[in-house]
Structure formats: C-alpha cells, structure tokens
Amino acid sequence: MIKKTEAPLLSLADIVTTVNGGTPNEVTILNHLNLNIYDGDFITVLGSNGAGKSTLFNTISGELPVTAGTIKLRDRDITHLSVEKRTAFLARVFQDPKMGTAPRMTVAENLLLASHRGHRRTLRLRGLKQQMPHFKEMTATMDGNGLSERLNTATENLSGGQRQALSFLMATEQRPDLLLLDEHTAALDPKTSAQLMAQTNQRVTQERLTCLMITHHLDDALKYGNRLIVLDQGKIKYDVRDEVKAALTKEQLLGFFESID
C-alpha cells in the first residue's frame, strides 16, 4: 500500500456505497473502500465490470450518496456536499460523447458555460464575443480535430471525437483540483482515441493536474500516469506508484487480474 507523509488532496475513508437500500435488490458496491489521492497524482483505475469503478467516480462527484464513511477534501468534510457544489473543485469527462456537451448550443457557448464551472450564475451579460479569441487559441491546442474552425457550430453536429475533445477542454479550461476521466476515449475509433489520450496525457502532466482515469486498456493503464489502482469487489485490491508502477509489466498486471478471479 502507498505510504505518503504529505496530507492528501482527497481522502476516502471507509466508504460504503449501497444502491437500492432497504429493498430486496440492495447491493453494496463500494465495500469499506479507503483511498488517499495526493496533489499531482495521475491515477489509472482498472477493474473488471462491476468492481465499482464508476461507483467510485459517482461517489467522489456526489452523484451517489455514501451509506457510510467520510470524504475529505484536504481537511474539509465534503461527504454530504451536493454535486453542484463539488464542481467548484472537481471536473469530470464522461464516456458517452453525448453526456458532456449541450447539443443545441455552440462549441463556444459550451466553453463559456464551463468557464464558470462551480461559480454562481448571475445576471451579468455573458460576453461571448470577448472570449472568442481565447476559445480559438484554446481549441487550437487540440490540434488535428478541427474544433477551432467550428466554434460557432452546435455540438450536435460534431463528431464523437470532437465532442470528447471539447468535453476535455471544458473540464480543464478552469483548472480543477481533481479531474475524473471516465473512460473518456472508449467510445472513439482507435486513431481518435489515441490522439485524445496523447493530448490528455500532455495536458495532465504539463499542468500537473490531479487526475483519476478509468480505463479498460492495460497498455494505457501502464503507459500513462504515476499511479495505478485495481478495484475488486468494491475495494482497492492493488495500488502501485512511481518506480514500482514504472517497472510493472503487462504480464504482472494480468497476474493481478488472475489473482482476483
């Protein structure tokens, strides 16, 4: 297990998350899970289907209330903080390209909305025109997908790859303390997926963003990030970082999964 002396950015202590509580369909998904996330961690999250990866994200983001346990952001208890309030420090990119963007609004309008993430919305005029050069510059950093040429296009007319690139930009344009990437390249074709993954890695490492990334690709899990965790039956089964992670081979990683089965 990881031992670090610095205080964690986010700590999950003894988290239990149950769905359909009080009914015959009650299922405990996260089962006394403990996880400390430190500043600058880029964690790849692995686990079989049903291991609790998405539930972990939904618990961190506040979509699912915890049944027991405590979530702390530094020293602040945020266990019962609403989804909306958590967005002040947290951003998320979903797997489904349709989930992260507003279809009838333009690329620029989506970026403008996300630039106020976690802030109170007031009766101040939105000032879209003044922001256009900035948006042009920002979208140009995601080169190769033509997003910067389509600032005035409704996002429903974008390709899946463009939508995911936009979702990623929206999540990172205002630096989040914690970024959750929920298999954000899984719905894309291999080429687009690799391109977005490379851009993601560049952005996260350059800006030292603290990030959790769910993936099903063992290669990606090994290649990216400084830390790797494997979930099983609602608990962290393996947690390796830095040199240990760097030295980890695909065979060893497959061995983790075999030990689970």
Added chain:
Amino acid sequence: MSMIVSSIGQGLLWATLGVALFLTFRILDFPDMTVEGTFPLGAATAVMAISHGMNPLAASLLAFAAGALTGLVTGLLYTKGKVPILLAGILVMTACLSINLRIMGGSSNVSLLGKQTLFASNFLTQLPKYFDSVFVGLVVISVITILLIVFLQTDLGQAFIVTGDNREMARSIGINTDNMTIMGLMVSNGIIGLGGALIAQNNGYADVSMGIGIIVIALASIIIGEVVFGELTLNQRLVAVTLGSILYQFVRLLVLQLGFNTNDMNLLSALILAICLMLPQFSKALNLNHVLKKGLASYDQEN
C-alpha cells in the same frame, strides 16, 4: 379591415402566452399544464383587484405574482416532490379551479363593467376601434420579448438554457438544475398570469373556464412560428412566436368567416396544432413520393 386589426390586437395579447410557454416547452423541454390554471388565476386576480379599486397596472403585476406562485408550486412538486412534470402541472391546474372560484367570491364570472382598466386611458380610448389592444399588446409583448432576449444572454440565462439542453452536463459544471427549472416555471407562469390579466381587461370580464384549451393556443403560436419561419436563432424564434400568434388569430378569423361556430374553435385549434406537429412526418412522406417517382435506385444512391 377592423376584423384584421382586431385579430392583430388579439394575436399580440395572446402572444404573451406563447412566449411564456416557449420558456418551458422549448427551452426546458417539457409541457407545463399549469398554464390552464394560471391563465384564469391571473384574470381573476386582476379583475378582483381592480374591482376593489386597485390601479390596473398594479393589478396586472399582482396577476404576474400570482402566476409565478403557481409556477413555484409546480416546480417544487416536480423537483423536490419528484412528481412527474405532466402530473405536477395537472395537479396545480386542478387546484387553481377551486382557488379561482375563491378569488372571484364564488361566482364563475366577474365583470369589469364601469371599472378602470389598462385599456381605458384617454389616449387609448381616442384611438380607432381595436387599436387599443394592438397598442397595449405591442408594448407588453415588446417589453417581455426584449427582457427575455437580454436575460437569455446573461450567465444565468445561459445556465437556464443548458438546463433544458443537457441536464447532466449542466449539473456537472455546477448549475443547480432544480433551481433553474423552478425559475423557468415561475417566470413562465408569471407571464401567463399577466396575459390572463390583460385579456380579462380587454374582454371586460374574468371567467373561471377561460383557461380551457389555452395551452393549445399557446403551443400553436410557437409551432406556427417555427413552421412558417423555419431555421432561426433563439432570439428570432422568440419574435416568431408573436408572429405565429398573430397568424393563428388570422386562421381563427378565417375559420369563423367560413361560417364555423365559435364553439368549434377548440376542436379547430387542436386540429391546426396537430397538423403543424405532424408536418415533419408529412415531409418524410413526401420524400417517399420522391422515391416512388424516381425508383429505389435513386434512394440507394442518396443514402
């Protein structure tokens, strides 16, 4: 000629309902049935307030407040009570039937005969016949439309739009979608209440049954505007609602001129709306004709 002016005046006054319903039906993307209760509630509130000596403008604003209150109740039932929106609207609409009778002191119809109304100022009474409703309607709908256009360009307005467009995404960037929904329902029903106050003053009475079928009229304004004017920006669509409302009144005039009974109007309104709503299906059918004419080969090539 006077019939045409009258239709324009009625179209402008009724456009308040179309614009209000646009906020919920088109932006938040759900049908709000509350309006059938809010409309007579606004009418009853304004008429009773004026009967008790209140200034007509203040009475109209009071009707706005009463409408907003019903929107608040529907919004709370939907967001906090988790009652499906259609049912929440129907519940509040039904409750309004009793409330409206209470407000009107138990009688189903209260007249404004001999009372001061927004249409009774010296300036308006000097205008040719029916021009008073054109003037009042134009002023009111212009103010409402301009305020809404400006509002939708603010950060709060954008948060309101995105709530209807993608609720998940709105939440993920920190927008409280429940609050946005409640706000939309309050503003929408407030405007409907104001519309009720205006139309009651224009008619000279409030009637408990005056809300029946108005959701169809309001929707018809929106849909006719969209069908006639096609692809538009959001701001242009708001203006198109008013033009749609006037066109609807022309259609109504035409239908009455053809000798139909006013009692048939609800049936005809529903028919007009149903036809407009089915237009996309008709155009698909037209494509089918195209295939039949040119053969399936052309269809394969095009797809």
